[in-house]
Amino acid sequence: MQPSTVRTLSDLRERFVEQLADVAADRQPRGLYEPIEYILRIGGKRVRPLLALLAARICGDDEELRAGMPVALAVETFHNFTLLHDDIMDDSPLRRGQPTVHERWDVNTAILSGDLMLIQAYEHLCAVPVRGRIADLLCTFNRVATGVCEGQQFDVDFEVRHDVSIEDYLHMIELKTAVLLGGALELGALAAGASAETASHLYAFGRLTGLAFQLHDDLLDTFGDGVETGKLTGNDIIRNKKTFLYLKTLEGLNHTDKQELIHWFSHSPADPATKVARVTALMQQGDVPQLVAQLRDEFQAEAYAHLDEVKGNPRYKQVLRELTENLLQRNS
Amino acid sequence: MQPSTVRTLSDLRERFVEQLADVAADRQPRGLYEPIEYILRIGGKRVRPLLALLAARICGDDEELRAGMPVALAVETFHNFTLLHDDIMDDSPLRRGQPTVHERWDVNTAILSGDLMLIQAYEHLCAVPVRGRIADLLCTFNRVATGVCEGQQFDVDFEVRHDVSIEDYLHMIELKTAVLLGGALELGALAAGASAETASHLYAFGRLTGLAFQLHDDLLDTFGDGVETGKLTGNDIIRNKKTFLYLKTLEGLNHTDKQELIHWFSHSPADPATKVARVTALMQQGDVPQLVAQLRDEFQAEAYAHLDEVKGNPRYKQVLRELTENLLQRNS
Numbered sequence: 202m203q204p205s206t207v208r209t210l211s212d213l214r215e216r217f218v219e220q221l222a223d224v225a226a227d228r229q230p231r232g233l234y235e236p237i238e239y240i241l242r243i244g245g246k247r248v249r250p251l252l253a254l255l256a257a258r259i260c261g262d263d264e265e266l267r268a269g270m271p272v273a274l275a276v277e278t279f280h281n282f283t284l285l286h287d288d289i290m291d292d293s294p295l296r297r298g299q300p301t302v303h304e305r306w307d308v309n310t311a312i313l314s315g316d317l318m319l320i321q322a323y324e325h326l327c328a329v330p331v332r333g334r335i336a337d338l339l340c341t342f343n344r345v346a347t348g349v350c351e352g353q354q355f356d357v358d359f360e361v362r363h364d365v366s367i368e369d370y371l372h373m374i375e376l377k378t379a380v381l382l383g384g385a386l387e388l389g390a391l392a393a394g395a396s397a398e399t400a401s402h403l404y405a406f407g408r409l410t411g412l413a414f415q416l417h418d419d420l421l422d423t424f425g426d427g428v429e430t431g432k433l434t435g436n437d438i439i440r441n442k443k444t445f446l447y448l449k450t451l452e453g454l455n456h457t458d459k460q461e462l463i464h465w466f467s468h469s470p471a472d473p474a475t476k477v478a479r480v481t482a483l484m485q486q487g488d489v490p491q492l493v494a495q496l497r498d499e500f501q502a503e504a505y506a507h508l509d510e511v512k513g514n515p516r517y518k519q520v521l522r523e524l525t526e527n528l529l530q531r532n533s
Numbered sequence: 534m535q536p537s538t539v540r541t542l543s544d545l546r547e548r549f550v551e552q553l554a555d556v557a558a559d560r561q562p563r564g565l566y567e568p569i570e571y572i573l574r575i576g577g578k579r580v581r582p583l584l585a586l587l588a589a590r591i592c593g594d595d596e597e598l599r600a601g602m603p604v605a606l607a608v609e610t611f612h613n614f615t616l617l618h619d620d621i622m623d624d625s626p627l628r629r630g631q632p633t634v635h636e637r638w639d640v641n642t643a644i645l646s647g648d649l650m651l652i653q654a655y656e657h658l659c660a661v662p663v664r665g666r667i668a669d670l671l672c673t674f675n676r677v678a679t680g681v682c683e684g685q686q687f688d689v690d691f692e693v694r695h696d697v698s699i700e701d702y703l704h705m706i707e708l709k710t711a712v713l714l715g716g717a718l719e720l721g722a723l724a725a726g727a728s729a730e731t732a733s734h735l736y737a738f739g740r741l742t743g744l745a746f747q748l749h750d751d752l753l754d755t756f757g758d759g760v761e762t763g764k765l766t767g768n769d770i771i772r773n774k775k776t777f778l779y780l781k782t783l784e785g786l787n788h789t790d791k792q793e794l795i796h797w798f799s800h801s802p803a804d805p806a807t808k809v810a811r812v813t814a815l816m817q818q819g820d821v822p823q824l825v826a827q828l829r830d831e832f833q834a835e836a837y838a839h840l841d842e843v844k845g846n847p848r849y850k851q852v853l854r855e856l857t858e859n860l861l862q863r864n865s
Contacts, residue, residue, distance in 0.1 A: 229683070230687050232689070309689070312644060313682060316682055317682040320679055336664050357641070358564055
């Protein structure tokens with residue numbers, strides 16, 4: 202990224218985190234609000250709120266940061282609500298290296314605090330200064346939030362299904378991750394008074410970038426450099442996770458190889474080295490990594506075509522472009 | 534209730550239940566939507582949506598049923614969302630005589646379906662036909678929903694606290710139950726274009742009626758006729774539930790009697806007959822049932838004073854009055 206982009210992003214992030222810290226401070230009962238403050242404080246790269254703030258800046262003037270901030274807070278609060286409840290469902294002990302809320306407190310606290318976070322996300326929408334825009338924001342937010350829940354359920358369903366098509370899988374990751382990235386941009390644009398057309402191009406840009414990012418992440422998991430990614434290479438294979446890579450490989454294999462792949466994905470050997478090596482070889486046999494990388498690049502090219510259609514501040518369009526390019530280059 | 538009131542209420546209830554049945558029909562993934570259809574179908578007396586529909590009729594003309602219906606759906610969906618998640622937290626096996634969602638499906642399904650119900654409640658707000666009213670409805674809905682979650686947490690906190698004041702307790706039941714009754718009326722009024730003043734009188738009417746109703750319910754539990762109420766008399770005492778009745782009794786007792794009451798509430802004998810008899814006697818000793826009944830009647834009188842201030846359709850005001858009177862007379 203250009204130094205100016207890095208600076209812009211870190212300025213926006215800092216202003217966002219300041220606002221976030223003000224949100225839940227000192228509200229009662231503490232047993233309900235403390236876990237919310239906790240999960241919002243430990244949290245991540247703030248990609249979604251940055252997307253919302255950038256969209257607001259692209260579509261409005263600098264003053265419109267006032268409009269973008271409430272929706273940035275809404276999407277980040279919503280995203281963390283999903284993490285909090287997903288962690289209960291997956292019984293995950295850690296989130297970003299810290300104990301999860303249901304571990305540090307208990308499951309009931311995590312359920313109720315999560316519920317309140319979802320309500321708080323909607324509360325942020327009420328703070329958008331131009332009142333006439335709130336109805337549109339609410340409807341957009343509902344559409345996005347519904348999609349994310351549906352995606353989560355499809356993901357759960359797919360774990361036990363053996364007939365998941367590539368189309369089903371793409372639909373699932375679209376709902377589960379891409380819709381919220383697109384939604385963050387669309388909400389930021391609408392909050393700043395963008396036309397429906399502009400907002401919809403930004404949504405499409407975010408959605409397609411999200412799809413590209415998910416494929417990129419799948420590739421990195423299996424073919425990335427573990428030292429650089431900080432993750433165990435082949436982790437998805439070890440956990441029998443039916444990623445796009447897996448489904449695409451399965452599609453192209455002959456009967457014998459297909460049986461072997463299914464066999465590897467139906468058990469978890471104590472030493473996974475042979476399993477990872479064999480599955481990786483089966484994937485490479487049909488040039489699947491190349492096919493997946495190609496699809497990723499197609500999604501990304503289509504995403505940029507939508508961004509090109511957006512009429513707005515070119516400087517912030519450039520920052521948005523660099524931010525997403527950076528996400529896709531990360532550790533590859 | 535007058536026969537005409539019974540007819541009006543059953544008409545409204547029928548129209549409401551028809552609309553409710555249309556809501557989740559055939560949406561995918563079924564694993565997410567089926568539990569929602571299930572809990573909405575088995576559900577109750579529909580008091581909250583009736584309040585919303587009546588408020589809309591009081592404040593608007595008959596056409597305004599179109600405006601009242603979305604908020605009626607929103608409050609009923611929200612109420613059932615709270616039941617669904619509360620049942621997980623309490624590990625309740627039954628709800629209205631049917632298996633709870635987490636029993637019939639599982640906890641994860643109950644969490645995620647509940648989350649989606651909360652989102653659906655907000656989706657209903659988007660269907661209010663006069664778009665300019667949606668922002669106010671959203672902010673009111675957020676305030677109410679936040680209160681209900683806070684009330685639930687206070688209730689959980691109070692179970693293990695020994696210093697709960699009567700004020701604390703009233704604040705808790707206000708949040709946990711009264712706020713949503715008031716909110717249903719306020720939302721119905723706002724959806725039909727009522728002034729802020731009228732909406733706030735209807736809110737106060739609902740809130741005070743809710744408080745009266747809670748005290749009435751506490752009285753019935755201990756002093757009602759078990760055959761008529763269909764509940765075990767003394768159930769709150771058996772479960773060591775610190776109701777208003779308990780706290781008020783505690784306040785007035787001398788040191789020895791106080792110790793006895795605390796003693797009874799700190800264990801659960803296999804045969805509770807002596808416990809129920811002794812605790813009931815301690816309550817009657819200070820005329821506590823009369824004091825509680827008096828407070829209930831004061832709340833209700835204050836509620837009607839607010840209803841009198843509401844400018845609107847007198848016929849539906851009368852129906853609302855009879856509905857709430859009926860709730861308070863039930864089985865007493």
